[in-house]
Amino acid sequence: MVVVVVLAAVVLAAVGCWVAQQMYGLGITGMNNSNSWGLYIMAFMFFVGLSAGGLIVASSAHVFGIESFKRVSVPAVITSIVCICCAGAFVLIDLGGVARVWRMFVGLNFISPLAWDMIVITCYLVINVLDLVWLVRGDERKVAVLSRVALPVAILVHSVTAWIFGLQIAKAWYSAIMAPIFVASACDSGLALLLICLLALDRAKLFKFDRDLMKSLAGLLAVFVAVDAFFIACECLTMGYPGAGEAEALAIMATGKTAPFFWFEIIGGLAVPFLVLVFARNREKPACVVLASALIVLGVFCKRAWLLLTSFTVPNVYGGNGITLGTAAAQVGDAGDVWTTLGVYAPTLPEVVVFAGVVCAGALAYMILSKCVLPKCGGEQ
Numbered sequence: 001m002v003v004v005v006v007l008a009a010v011v012l013a014a015v016g017c018w019v020a021q022q023m024y025g026l027g028i029t030g031m032n033n034s035n036s037w038g039l040y041i042m043a044f045m046f047f048v049g050l051s052a053g054g055l056i057v058a059s060s061a062h063v064f065g066i067e068s069f070k071r072v073s074v075p076a077v078i079t080s081i082v083c084i085c086c087a088g089a090f091v092l093i094d095l096g097g098v099a100r101v102w103r104m105f106v107g108l109n110f111i112s113p114l115a116w117d118m119i120v121i122t123c124y125l126v127i128n129v130l131d132l133v134w135l136v137r138g139d140e141r142k143v144a145v146l147s148r149v150a151l152p153v154a155i156l157v158h159s160v161t162a163w164i165f166g167l168q169i170a171k172a173w174y175s176a177i178m179a180p181i182f183v184a185s186a187c188d189s190g191l192a193l194l195l196i197c198l199l200a201l202d203r204a205k206l207f208k209f210d211r212d213l214m215k216s217l218a219g220l221l222a223v224f225v226a227v228d229a230f231f232i233a234c235e236c237l238t239m240g241y242p243g244a245g246e247a248e249a250l251a252i253m254a255t256g257k258t259a260p261f262f263w264f265e266i267i268g269g270l271a272v273p274f275l276v277l278v279f280a281r282n283r284e285k286p287a288c289v290v291l292a293s294a295l296i297v298l299g300v301f302c303k304r305a306w307l308l309l310t311s312f313t314v315p316n317v318y319g320g321n322g323i324t325l326g327t328a329a330a331q332v333g334d335a336g337d338v339w340t341t342l343g344v345y346a347p348t349l350p351e352v353v354v355f356a357g358v359v360c361a362g363a364l365a366y367m368i369l370s371k372c373v374l375p376k377c378g379g380e381q
Contacts, residue, residue: 004367007360014357017350018093026096028350035312035345039355040094042304044087046189047362048121048161049182049300051083053190055128055154057217062140062147068213073143074135074377075207076194078369081128083193084157086362088121093354113163124157136376158186171311172249175238181231188224189300191217192273192293197366199286206374215283218292222277225296229270232303252313258306265306269299309345 021028031038058076061069095101108115127150134142159179165171166178195217201207236253239246253262273292282288347355 007364010360011357014354017353030346030348039347039351040090042308044090045304046301047083047087049186050190050193051080052154052158052186054080054194059147059151062144063151077132082362082366084125086358089358116160120157120160158182172246177235184228184231185300188228189297191221192296195293218277218283218289225274249310252310258310261302261306265299265302268295
């Protein structure tokens with residue numbers, strides 16, 4: 001009960017900050033002309049990945065006939081629904097003026113990856129809801145048919161998110177491997193979050209999580225982590241090889257402003273979890289699995305931070321006197337503070353509160369859905 005009250009209080013505080021954002025505009029955030037995307041878009045990328053990973057596990061169980069994985073299909077789909085709703089919420093929040101949301105539907109540019117993303121996320125949410133309804137009803141035939149659509153859509157939803165960045169020629173994101181990197185991180189972060197949720201549900205006596213299944217899923221998570229690390233290594237090698245055009249971006253990632261995020265992911269989000277999960281005895285211990293999973297989730301969030309912010313550090317246009325920050329804070333102080341030659345961004349308190357509020361709202365939604373749905377599926381102990 002105390003947890004629910006705390007979560008609800010954070011949500012109410014976030015609503016207040018969002019209302020203030022509607023009144024005063026995005027100028028109350030840390031975003032500016034040099035960094036037009038910030039914490040909200042990081043969170044959007046992060047939650048799309050968490051959602052895709054959950055549905056990939058649920059769909060694979062039915063597509064490939066993995067009977068043991070079918071046991072966690074309902075919790076996985078619940079996780080997927082909550083995470084994709086959080087992702088969509090962050091997009092709407094980042095738009096600023098909510099009164100103009102209708103323009104998303106009447107003025108779509110169908111050659112824009114942003115339009116593709118809106119379409120595929122909407123389809124993805126519908127698929128998730130149908131999947132959950134049919135799983136609760138026990139209609140295995142419909143679930144099996146839908147899973148054959150859900151699996152490629154789950155992969156596509158994060159690929160399209162990656163193309164929003166990977167198709168921008170003017171940024172260091174321009175890379176054919178961007179989509180595979182996003183999908184790999186979706187698989188490991190989504191499965192890591194699912195493992196944490198399953199162990200939490202088991203402790204709350206809402207779902208019986210078999211330890212042999214935990215060991216199997218933890219082993220699969222170690223494979224996903226290894227694949228994710230391989231893709232990042234390939235990208236970094238290509239960026240830093242002599243004569244490569246993105247050596248400057250790699251230097252910023254490795255030794256510059258975004259280095260703390262980059263190295264936390266490499267060491268804390270990939271190396272340490274892999275070394276924990278690669279040993280079978282550790283995969284049998286819930287504490288080790290939770291620790292490794294939590295590090296993976298945090299590591300992928302750090303990946304979203306260094307991936308987003310590194311490309312904003314250096315402006316696209318060189319040779320000028322600089323660019324205007326365009327923030328209210330810069331205008332109030334010295335007139336010279338309005339201008340900058342390098343990208344500068346730090347989340348403000350309203351941004352952080354809104355971010356925390358959406359996360360807490362997602363946690364509340366997950367708790368409610370789990371208590372309403374899992375007993376109907378025979379998941380209780």
